[in-house]
Amino acid sequence: MRRAPYVVGALVAAGWLGRPAVSQADRAEAQWSARGVFGTAQLREEGARTPRRGLIGGMSLSLSYGLSNYLDVSTELLMISATQDATFADTTADVGGITLRGKFTRGAASALMLVGPTWRLGVAWVPVISLSGGVGVRYRSAGSFPEMDIAPEERGETVTLDLGASAKVGLEYRVNHSLTVGAYGAALAAWGPKAPLLPVASASVGLSYVLYPLW
Protein backbone atom coordinates (compact mmCIF):
# COMPACT_ATOMS: atom_id res chain seq x y z
CA MET A 1 0.00 0.00 0.00
CA ARG A 2 2.80 2.39 0.81
CA ARG A 3 4.33 1.75 -2.58
CA ALA A 4 1.29 3.14 -4.40
CA PRO A 5 2.32 6.83 -4.28
CA TYR A 6 5.76 5.95 -5.62
CA VAL A 7 4.25 3.90 -8.45
CA VAL A 8 1.94 6.74 -9.40
CA GLY A 9 4.84 9.18 -9.16
CA ALA A 10 6.92 7.02 -11.46
CA LEU A 11 4.06 6.80 -13.94
CA VAL A 12 3.63 10.57 -13.86
CA ALA A 13 7.34 11.08 -14.49
CA ALA A 14 7.38 8.49 -17.27
CA GLY A 15 4.37 10.08 -18.90
CA TRP A 16 5.95 13.51 -18.72
CA LEU A 17 9.27 12.38 -20.13
CA GLY A 18 7.61 10.33 -22.84
CA ARG A 19 5.26 13.05 -23.96
CA PRO A 20 5.26 13.95 -27.65
CA ALA A 21 7.63 16.69 -28.73
CA VAL A 22 4.67 18.64 -30.06
CA SER A 23 2.07 18.82 -27.38
CA GLN A 24 -1.35 18.04 -28.71
CA ALA A 25 -4.52 18.42 -26.78
CA ASP A 26 -7.76 20.19 -27.17
CA ARG A 27 -7.71 23.93 -26.94
CA ALA A 28 -11.09 25.46 -26.15
CA GLU A 29 -12.77 22.10 -25.69
CA ALA A 30 -14.78 21.28 -22.59
CA GLN A 31 -15.00 17.72 -21.41
CA TRP A 32 -17.68 16.36 -19.11
CA SER A 33 -16.60 13.07 -17.61
CA ALA A 34 -18.13 10.40 -15.41
CA ARG A 35 -15.97 7.65 -13.96
CA GLY A 36 -16.61 4.63 -11.84
CA VAL A 37 -13.91 4.30 -9.19
CA PHE A 38 -12.75 1.24 -7.31
CA GLY A 39 -9.66 0.46 -5.31
CA THR A 40 -8.23 0.02 -1.87
CA ALA A 41 -7.84 2.38 1.05
CA GLN A 42 -5.85 2.31 4.21
CA LEU A 43 -8.49 2.97 6.85
CA ARG A 44 -7.39 4.39 10.17
CA GLU A 45 -9.12 4.95 13.47
CA GLU A 46 -8.11 6.85 16.57
CA GLY A 47 -6.91 4.39 19.20
CA ALA A 48 -6.40 1.57 16.72
CA ARG A 49 -2.91 0.10 16.78
CA THR A 50 -2.84 -0.81 13.10
CA PRO A 51 -4.71 0.50 10.10
CA ARG A 52 -6.89 -1.77 8.03
CA ARG A 53 -6.93 -2.16 4.32
CA GLY A 54 -10.37 -2.07 2.81
CA LEU A 55 -12.00 -1.93 -0.59
CA ILE A 56 -13.52 1.31 -1.73
CA GLY A 57 -15.90 2.20 -4.51
CA GLY A 58 -17.28 5.42 -5.78
CA MET A 59 -17.68 7.72 -8.67
CA SER A 60 -16.28 10.89 -10.11
CA LEU A 61 -17.90 13.67 -12.08
CA SER A 62 -15.57 16.15 -13.68
CA LEU A 63 -15.41 19.05 -16.05
CA SER A 64 -12.25 20.16 -17.78
CA TYR A 65 -11.50 22.96 -20.19
CA GLY A 66 -8.62 23.16 -22.64
CA LEU A 67 -6.60 26.26 -21.87
CA SER A 68 -4.13 25.45 -24.57
CA ASN A 69 -3.27 22.61 -26.87
CA TYR A 70 -1.74 20.60 -24.10
CA LEU A 71 -3.16 21.82 -20.82
CA ASP A 72 -6.61 21.52 -19.34
CA VAL A 73 -7.86 22.87 -16.07
CA SER A 74 -10.14 20.41 -14.39
CA THR A 75 -12.57 20.35 -11.53
CA GLU A 76 -13.75 17.07 -10.16
CA LEU A 77 -16.30 15.90 -7.62
CA LEU A 78 -14.92 12.65 -6.24
CA MET A 79 -17.06 10.50 -3.96
CA ILE A 80 -15.63 7.34 -2.45
CA SER A 81 -16.78 5.07 0.26
CA ALA A 82 -15.50 1.94 1.97
CA THR A 83 -17.51 -0.97 0.69
CA GLN A 84 -18.00 -2.21 4.24
CA ASP A 85 -17.22 -1.15 7.78
CA ALA A 86 -13.62 -1.76 8.72
CA THR A 87 -12.87 -3.81 11.83
CA PHE A 88 -9.81 -2.69 13.76
CA ALA A 89 -8.37 -5.55 15.80
CA ASP A 90 -6.95 -3.78 18.86
CA THR A 91 -8.54 -0.45 19.59
CA THR A 92 -8.76 1.49 22.78
CA ALA A 93 -11.34 4.16 23.52
CA ASP A 94 -12.25 6.19 26.58
CA VAL A 95 -15.94 5.85 27.24
CA GLY A 96 -17.21 7.82 30.21
CA GLY A 97 -13.83 7.65 31.94
CA ILE A 98 -13.49 3.94 31.28
CA THR A 99 -10.97 2.68 28.75
CA LEU A 100 -12.41 0.03 26.48
CA ARG A 101 -10.18 -2.17 24.43
CA GLY A 102 -11.07 -4.63 21.71
CA LYS A 103 -12.31 -4.97 18.13
CA PHE A 104 -13.80 -1.77 16.83
CA THR A 105 -15.91 -1.34 13.72
CA ARG A 106 -16.52 1.81 11.75
CA GLY A 107 -17.30 2.90 8.17
CA ALA A 108 -15.82 5.83 6.25
CA ALA A 109 -16.53 7.83 3.12
CA SER A 110 -15.27 11.04 1.59
CA ALA A 111 -16.56 13.54 -0.92
CA LEU A 112 -13.97 15.94 -2.34
CA MET A 113 -14.06 18.79 -4.79
CA LEU A 114 -10.68 18.74 -6.50
CA VAL A 115 -9.20 21.29 -8.88
CA GLY A 116 -6.00 21.09 -10.86
CA PRO A 117 -4.21 20.86 -14.17
CA THR A 118 -4.44 17.99 -16.60
CA TRP A 119 -1.86 17.44 -19.27
CA ARG A 120 -3.28 15.82 -22.37
CA LEU A 121 -0.62 14.36 -24.62
CA GLY A 122 -2.25 12.93 -27.69
CA VAL A 123 -4.91 13.17 -30.33
CA ALA A 124 -6.73 9.89 -30.91
CA TRP A 125 -5.05 8.02 -28.07
CA VAL A 126 -4.55 10.54 -25.32
CA PRO A 127 -2.30 9.87 -22.34
CA VAL A 128 -3.41 12.12 -19.51
CA ILE A 129 -1.71 13.22 -16.32
CA SER A 130 -3.60 15.08 -13.62
CA LEU A 131 -2.63 16.70 -10.37
CA SER A 132 -5.31 18.11 -8.15
CA GLY A 133 -6.14 19.24 -4.69
CA GLY A 134 -9.22 20.40 -2.87
CA VAL A 135 -11.58 20.23 0.03
CA GLY A 136 -14.58 18.21 0.98
CA VAL A 137 -16.17 16.31 3.77
CA ARG A 138 -15.35 13.04 5.49
CA TYR A 139 -18.19 10.93 6.73
CA ARG A 140 -17.62 8.33 9.40
CA SER A 141 -20.38 6.11 10.63
CA ALA A 142 -21.03 5.45 14.30
CA GLY A 143 -18.36 3.09 15.60
CA SER A 144 -18.91 0.18 17.93
CA PHE A 145 -17.19 -2.52 19.94
CA PRO A 146 -19.19 -5.45 18.55
CA GLU A 147 -17.84 -7.96 21.04
CA MET A 148 -19.08 -5.73 23.88
CA ASP A 149 -22.09 -4.49 21.98
CA ILE A 150 -21.13 -0.94 22.91
CA ALA A 151 -21.43 2.03 20.57
CA PRO A 152 -19.60 4.87 22.33
CA GLU A 153 -21.11 8.30 21.86
CA GLU A 154 -17.60 9.73 21.55
CA ARG A 155 -17.21 7.66 18.36
CA GLY A 156 -20.57 8.56 16.93
CA GLU A 157 -21.49 9.48 13.37
CA THR A 158 -19.45 12.47 12.14
CA VAL A 159 -19.16 14.68 9.10
CA THR A 160 -15.96 16.68 9.18
CA LEU A 161 -13.81 18.82 6.92
CA ASP A 162 -11.58 16.84 4.61
CA LEU A 163 -8.65 17.96 2.51
CA GLY A 164 -7.42 15.95 -0.42
CA ALA A 165 -4.62 15.73 -2.97
CA SER A 166 -4.58 13.42 -5.95
CA ALA A 167 -2.36 12.34 -8.81
CA LYS A 168 -3.85 10.51 -11.74
CA VAL A 169 -2.57 9.01 -14.95
CA GLY A 170 -4.65 7.47 -17.66
CA LEU A 171 -5.19 6.74 -21.27
CA GLU A 172 -8.16 7.98 -23.21
CA TYR A 173 -9.38 7.03 -26.64
CA ARG A 174 -11.22 9.51 -28.78
CA VAL A 175 -14.10 7.53 -30.26
CA ASN A 176 -15.39 10.44 -32.32
CA HIS A 177 -15.47 14.20 -32.17
CA SER A 178 -17.65 14.23 -29.06
CA LEU A 179 -17.05 10.96 -27.22
CA THR A 180 -14.04 9.72 -25.29
CA VAL A 181 -13.51 6.60 -23.18
CA GLY A 182 -10.67 6.18 -20.75
CA ALA A 183 -9.02 4.13 -18.06
CA TYR A 184 -7.08 5.65 -15.19
CA GLY A 185 -5.00 4.89 -12.13
CA ALA A 186 -4.83 7.33 -9.25
CA ALA A 187 -3.42 7.91 -5.81
CA LEU A 188 -5.31 10.03 -3.32
CA ALA A 189 -4.52 11.19 0.15
CA ALA A 190 -7.30 12.70 2.24
CA TRP A 191 -6.86 14.17 5.66
CA GLY A 192 -8.79 16.46 7.94
CA PRO A 193 -8.21 18.19 11.27
CA LYS A 194 -10.73 15.78 12.75
CA ALA A 195 -10.29 12.93 10.30
CA PRO A 196 -7.34 10.56 10.06
CA LEU A 197 -5.21 10.18 6.94
CA LEU A 198 -7.00 8.21 4.26
CA PRO A 199 -4.63 7.01 1.52
CA VAL A 200 -6.39 5.51 -1.49
CA ALA A 201 -5.11 3.75 -4.59
CA SER A 202 -7.75 3.42 -7.23
CA ALA A 203 -8.49 2.46 -10.77
CA SER A 204 -11.32 3.86 -12.78
CA VAL A 205 -12.95 3.75 -16.15
CA GLY A 206 -15.01 6.51 -17.60
CA LEU A 207 -16.84 8.13 -20.42
CA SER A 208 -16.50 11.73 -21.53
CA TYR A 209 -18.63 14.00 -23.61
CA VAL A 210 -16.60 16.64 -25.40
CA LEU A 211 -17.91 19.88 -26.77
CA TYR A 212 -16.90 23.37 -27.69
CA PRO A 213 -18.71 25.60 -25.21
CA LEU A 214 -19.81 29.05 -26.25
CA TRP A 215 -18.81 30.79 -23.04
Added chain:
Amino acid sequence: MAKGEAEFLVAPGGGAFEIPIHALEVCVLTFPEIVSTSAIASSADVEVKAWDSKSLAVRANSKAKLTTLAVTTESGSVRINLTLRVVPANEDALKLVRFKAVTAEEAFQARLSAELAKRIAPIQAELESVKKNLDAQIRDRADTLIAERTLKRNEVVSLRAHTRNDAHVIAHVERALLFGDDAHLFFEIENRSKAPFRLLRATVLADGVPLSGPVRLRSTAVDKDPAVLGVVAAGASALGVVVVRNVNTVMRKSLTLELVTPDGHGTLRVTKGIVLR
Protein backbone atom coordinates in the same frame (compact mmCIF):
# COMPACT_ATOMS: atom_id res chain seq x y z
CA MET B 1 19.49 42.25 -90.19
CA ALA B 2 22.44 44.23 -88.94
CA LYS B 3 22.18 47.90 -88.23
CA GLY B 4 23.00 49.95 -91.37
CA GLU B 5 21.67 47.25 -93.70
CA ALA B 6 18.36 47.02 -95.51
CA GLU B 7 16.63 44.87 -98.11
CA PHE B 8 14.11 46.28 -100.55
CA LEU B 9 11.76 44.15 -102.59
CA VAL B 10 11.31 45.26 -106.19
CA ALA B 11 8.08 44.42 -107.97
CA PRO B 12 8.09 43.60 -111.71
CA GLY B 13 7.08 47.15 -112.60
CA GLY B 14 9.98 48.61 -110.60
CA GLY B 15 10.01 50.70 -107.43
CA ALA B 16 11.06 53.90 -105.75
CA PHE B 17 12.90 53.89 -102.43
CA GLU B 18 14.44 56.39 -100.07
CA ILE B 19 17.84 55.66 -98.61
CA PRO B 20 19.34 57.70 -95.77
CA ILE B 21 23.11 58.04 -96.10
CA HIS B 22 25.87 59.90 -94.34
CA ALA B 23 27.99 62.40 -96.21
CA LEU B 24 31.48 61.23 -97.12
CA GLU B 25 30.60 57.60 -96.35
CA VAL B 26 30.19 54.81 -98.89
CA CYS B 27 26.90 53.00 -99.26
CA VAL B 28 26.85 49.84 -101.35
CA LEU B 29 23.80 48.90 -103.41
CA THR B 30 23.59 45.26 -104.53
CA PHE B 31 21.26 43.83 -107.18
CA PRO B 32 20.19 40.31 -108.16
CA GLU B 33 21.42 40.80 -111.72
CA ILE B 34 24.14 42.60 -113.61
CA VAL B 35 23.63 46.32 -113.29
CA SER B 36 23.45 48.50 -116.34
CA THR B 37 26.22 51.08 -116.40
CA SER B 38 23.79 53.81 -117.36
CA ALA B 39 22.72 54.87 -113.82
CA ILE B 40 21.54 58.47 -113.83
CA ALA B 41 22.08 60.76 -110.81
CA SER B 42 20.27 64.08 -110.39
CA SER B 43 23.22 65.75 -108.77
CA ALA B 44 26.95 65.61 -109.05
CA ASP B 45 27.21 65.81 -105.26
CA VAL B 46 26.84 62.05 -105.14
CA GLU B 47 29.57 59.94 -106.66
CA VAL B 48 28.35 56.66 -108.19
CA LYS B 49 30.80 53.86 -109.09
CA ALA B 50 30.45 50.24 -110.04
CA TRP B 51 31.63 48.02 -107.13
CA ASP B 52 31.32 44.87 -109.16
CA SER B 53 28.97 43.71 -111.91
CA LYS B 54 26.02 43.46 -109.51
CA SER B 55 26.85 46.29 -107.10
CA LEU B 56 27.18 50.05 -107.05
CA ALA B 57 28.98 52.17 -104.49
CA VAL B 58 27.61 55.66 -103.81
CA ARG B 59 29.28 58.41 -101.79
CA ALA B 60 27.86 61.86 -101.08
CA ASN B 61 30.15 64.81 -100.62
CA SER B 62 29.76 67.30 -97.80
CA LYS B 63 27.46 69.56 -99.88
CA ALA B 64 25.00 66.85 -100.86
CA LYS B 65 21.50 66.92 -99.44
CA LEU B 66 19.04 65.10 -101.67
CA THR B 67 19.89 63.23 -104.85
CA THR B 68 17.83 60.87 -106.96
CA LEU B 69 19.44 57.95 -108.74
CA ALA B 70 17.82 55.85 -111.47
CA VAL B 71 19.21 52.34 -111.81
CA THR B 72 18.25 49.38 -113.97
CA THR B 73 19.67 45.94 -114.53
CA GLU B 74 20.82 44.79 -117.94
CA SER B 75 17.87 42.42 -118.32
CA GLY B 76 15.52 45.24 -117.35
CA SER B 77 13.70 43.18 -114.73
CA VAL B 78 14.77 45.47 -111.89
CA ARG B 79 14.11 49.17 -112.31
CA ILE B 80 14.42 51.47 -109.42
CA ASN B 81 14.53 55.13 -108.58
CA LEU B 82 16.39 55.89 -105.38
CA THR B 83 16.21 59.01 -103.30
CA LEU B 84 19.50 59.37 -101.49
CA ARG B 85 18.94 61.61 -98.52
CA VAL B 86 21.97 62.82 -96.61
CA VAL B 87 21.22 62.73 -92.87
CA PRO B 88 23.29 64.16 -90.00
CA ALA B 89 25.86 61.91 -88.38
CA ASN B 90 23.72 61.45 -85.29
CA GLU B 91 20.91 59.85 -87.31
CA ASP B 92 20.86 56.27 -88.58
CA ALA B 93 21.98 55.77 -92.16
CA LEU B 94 22.36 52.75 -94.41
CA LYS B 95 25.68 51.29 -95.50
CA LEU B 96 24.45 48.29 -97.46
CA VAL B 97 21.22 47.96 -99.38
CA ARG B 98 20.11 44.80 -101.13
CA PHE B 99 17.48 44.87 -103.84
CA LYS B 100 15.55 41.68 -104.46
CA ALA B 101 13.27 41.02 -107.43
CA VAL B 102 9.95 39.62 -106.32
CA THR B 103 6.51 38.98 -107.73
CA ALA B 104 3.83 41.62 -107.48
CA GLU B 105 2.06 39.58 -104.80
CA GLU B 106 5.20 39.29 -102.68
CA ALA B 107 5.82 43.00 -103.01
CA PHE B 108 2.23 43.71 -101.96
CA GLN B 109 2.53 41.45 -98.93
CA ALA B 110 5.75 43.15 -97.94
CA ARG B 111 4.23 46.61 -98.27
CA LEU B 112 1.18 45.47 -96.35
CA SER B 113 3.31 44.04 -93.56
CA ALA B 114 5.39 47.17 -93.40
CA GLU B 115 2.32 49.37 -93.27
CA LEU B 116 0.71 47.22 -90.62
CA ALA B 117 3.84 47.27 -88.52
CA LYS B 118 3.94 51.03 -88.89
CA ARG B 119 0.35 51.45 -87.75
CA ILE B 120 0.54 48.86 -84.97
CA ALA B 121 3.76 50.29 -83.55
CA PRO B 122 2.12 53.09 -81.55
CA ILE B 123 -0.61 50.75 -80.30
CA GLN B 124 2.02 48.24 -79.22
CA ALA B 125 3.96 50.98 -77.49
CA GLU B 126 0.83 52.09 -75.66
CA LEU B 127 0.02 48.49 -74.71
CA GLU B 128 3.51 48.00 -73.32
CA SER B 129 3.11 51.17 -71.32
CA VAL B 130 -0.27 50.06 -69.98
CA LYS B 131 1.16 46.64 -69.10
CA LYS B 132 4.01 48.26 -67.29
CA ASN B 133 1.64 50.41 -65.25
CA LEU B 134 -1.13 47.87 -64.78
CA ASP B 135 0.21 46.44 -61.52
CA ALA B 136 0.66 49.90 -60.10
CA GLN B 137 -2.85 50.91 -61.23
CA ILE B 138 -4.39 47.79 -59.68
CA ARG B 139 -2.51 48.43 -56.44
CA ASP B 140 -3.62 52.04 -56.41
CA ARG B 141 -7.22 51.09 -57.04
CA ALA B 142 -7.14 48.40 -54.34
CA ASP B 143 -5.55 50.78 -51.85
CA THR B 144 -8.17 53.39 -52.64
CA LEU B 145 -10.95 50.87 -52.11
CA ILE B 146 -9.39 49.73 -48.86
CA ALA B 147 -9.04 53.31 -47.69
CA GLU B 148 -12.68 54.06 -48.47
CA ARG B 149 -13.85 50.95 -46.61
CA THR B 150 -11.59 51.70 -43.69
CA LEU B 151 -13.23 55.06 -43.30
CA LYS B 152 -16.70 53.60 -43.57
CA ARG B 153 -16.29 50.82 -40.99
CA ASN B 154 -13.34 49.02 -39.54
CA GLU B 155 -14.17 46.90 -36.49
CA VAL B 156 -12.81 43.64 -35.19
CA VAL B 157 -15.32 41.18 -33.77
CA SER B 158 -14.12 38.46 -31.40
CA LEU B 159 -15.74 35.08 -31.83
CA ARG B 160 -15.46 31.74 -30.07
CA ALA B 161 -16.63 29.24 -32.61
CA HIS B 162 -15.02 25.87 -33.06
CA THR B 163 -15.85 22.53 -34.52
CA ARG B 164 -14.12 19.24 -34.98
CA ASN B 165 -14.64 16.28 -37.24
CA ASP B 166 -14.09 12.63 -36.42
CA ALA B 167 -10.71 12.71 -38.17
CA HIS B 168 -9.32 15.19 -35.61
CA VAL B 169 -9.39 18.21 -37.89
CA ILE B 170 -10.53 21.32 -36.05
CA ALA B 171 -11.85 24.60 -37.37
CA HIS B 172 -11.45 27.66 -35.18
CA VAL B 173 -13.33 30.86 -35.98
CA GLU B 174 -12.21 33.49 -33.50
CA ARG B 175 -12.16 36.76 -35.37
CA ALA B 176 -14.05 38.73 -37.97
CA LEU B 177 -13.35 42.11 -39.45
CA LEU B 178 -16.27 44.36 -40.32
CA PHE B 179 -14.86 46.27 -43.23
CA GLY B 180 -17.02 48.71 -45.12
CA ASP B 181 -20.14 46.94 -46.29
CA ASP B 182 -18.47 43.52 -46.10
CA ALA B 183 -17.01 41.31 -43.41
CA HIS B 184 -13.89 39.22 -43.51
CA LEU B 185 -14.33 36.04 -41.49
CA PHE B 186 -11.02 34.52 -40.43
CA PHE B 187 -10.71 30.82 -39.75
CA GLU B 188 -7.96 28.46 -38.77
CA ILE B 189 -7.85 24.84 -39.81
CA GLU B 190 -5.87 22.79 -37.31
CA ASN B 191 -5.13 19.41 -38.79
CA ARG B 192 -4.29 16.96 -36.02
CA SER B 193 -4.93 13.92 -38.18
CA LYS B 194 -2.29 11.90 -39.99
CA ALA B 195 -3.57 12.81 -43.43
CA PRO B 196 -3.60 16.14 -45.27
CA PHE B 197 -6.82 18.13 -45.19
CA ARG B 198 -7.82 19.37 -48.64
CA LEU B 199 -10.13 22.36 -48.74
CA LEU B 200 -12.30 22.60 -51.81
CA ARG B 201 -14.65 25.36 -50.77
CA ALA B 202 -15.38 27.68 -47.87
CA THR B 203 -18.86 29.10 -47.71
CA VAL B 204 -20.67 31.27 -45.21
CA LEU B 205 -24.39 30.66 -44.98
CA ALA B 206 -27.19 32.56 -43.33
CA ASP B 207 -30.43 30.63 -42.99
CA GLY B 208 -29.00 28.15 -45.49
CA VAL B 209 -28.36 30.82 -48.10
CA PRO B 210 -24.74 31.11 -49.19
CA LEU B 211 -23.11 34.52 -48.98
CA SER B 212 -20.00 33.44 -50.77
CA GLY B 213 -17.25 35.89 -51.53
CA PRO B 214 -13.60 35.35 -52.29
CA VAL B 215 -11.77 32.84 -50.11
CA ARG B 216 -8.09 32.53 -49.41
CA LEU B 217 -6.26 29.83 -47.47
CA ARG B 218 -2.64 30.20 -46.49
CA SER B 219 -1.88 26.71 -47.63
CA THR B 220 0.88 24.63 -46.13
CA ALA B 221 1.12 22.33 -49.15
CA VAL B 222 0.08 22.30 -52.78
CA ASP B 223 -2.49 20.13 -54.50
CA LYS B 224 -2.52 18.88 -58.07
CA ASP B 225 -6.20 19.70 -58.42
CA PRO B 226 -6.50 23.40 -59.33
CA ALA B 227 -10.05 23.45 -57.95
CA VAL B 228 -8.73 22.80 -54.44
CA LEU B 229 -8.27 26.02 -52.50
CA GLY B 230 -5.45 24.67 -50.42
CA VAL B 231 -4.07 21.84 -48.38
CA VAL B 232 -3.31 21.72 -44.68
CA ALA B 233 -0.60 19.17 -44.10
CA ALA B 234 -0.94 16.59 -41.35
CA GLY B 235 0.00 18.10 -38.02
CA ALA B 236 -0.09 21.64 -39.38
CA SER B 237 -2.43 24.60 -39.09
CA ALA B 238 -3.41 27.10 -41.76
CA LEU B 239 -5.17 30.42 -41.66
CA GLY B 240 -7.89 31.34 -44.07
CA VAL B 241 -10.34 34.12 -44.72
CA VAL B 242 -13.69 34.29 -46.43
CA VAL B 243 -15.36 37.50 -47.48
CA VAL B 244 -19.00 37.96 -46.50
CA ARG B 245 -20.57 40.43 -48.88
CA ASN B 246 -23.21 42.94 -47.75
CA VAL B 247 -22.84 41.90 -44.17
CA ASN B 248 -25.43 44.40 -42.94
CA THR B 249 -28.17 42.04 -44.08
CA VAL B 250 -26.95 39.28 -41.77
CA MET B 251 -25.83 41.23 -38.73
CA ARG B 252 -26.93 39.61 -35.46
CA LYS B 253 -27.90 36.44 -37.31
CA SER B 254 -26.30 33.10 -36.62
CA LEU B 255 -24.01 32.23 -39.51
CA THR B 256 -22.62 28.89 -40.57
CA LEU B 257 -19.17 28.37 -42.03
CA GLU B 258 -18.78 25.30 -44.21
CA LEU B 259 -15.31 24.06 -45.01
CA VAL B 260 -15.89 21.47 -47.68
CA THR B 261 -13.50 18.73 -48.74
CA PRO B 262 -13.44 17.37 -52.30
CA ASP B 263 -15.10 14.08 -51.36
CA GLY B 264 -17.31 15.55 -48.64
CA HIS B 265 -15.84 13.35 -45.91
CA GLY B 266 -14.50 15.35 -43.05
CA THR B 267 -16.32 18.51 -44.09
CA LEU B 268 -16.35 20.94 -41.18
CA ARG B 269 -19.49 22.91 -40.35
CA VAL B 270 -19.18 25.61 -37.75
CA THR B 271 -22.81 26.09 -36.86
CA LYS B 272 -22.63 27.88 -33.53
CA GLY B 273 -20.93 30.97 -32.30
CA ILE B 274 -20.63 32.99 -35.50
CA VAL B 275 -22.77 36.03 -34.86
CA LEU B 276 -21.58 39.41 -36.07
CA ARG B 277 -22.67 42.36 -33.94
